[in-house]
Amino acid sequence: MFGYTEAQIAQFGLTFGVGAFILYMLFIVLNLALESKAGKFGTFILFLVLSFGMMGFMAKNLIQWMLGI
DSSP states (O other): OTTOOHHHHHHHIIIIIHHHHHHHHHHHHHHHHHHTTOHHHHHHHHHHHHTHHHHHHHHHHHHHHHHTO
């Protein structure tokens, strides 16, 4: 497709598609914190707990980049 291999398209989708989805989920968490009037500490806890899986995904990509895999 347009001169790209399937692996290149998959890597692009994984990098930018999931990255955009993570930003959208962070927006949802922020909206949830604002609507519930959670305060500063409550907002911190919401971001910490609800974003824990996203941090793991980003850490995995960072480790792979540092190791050159």
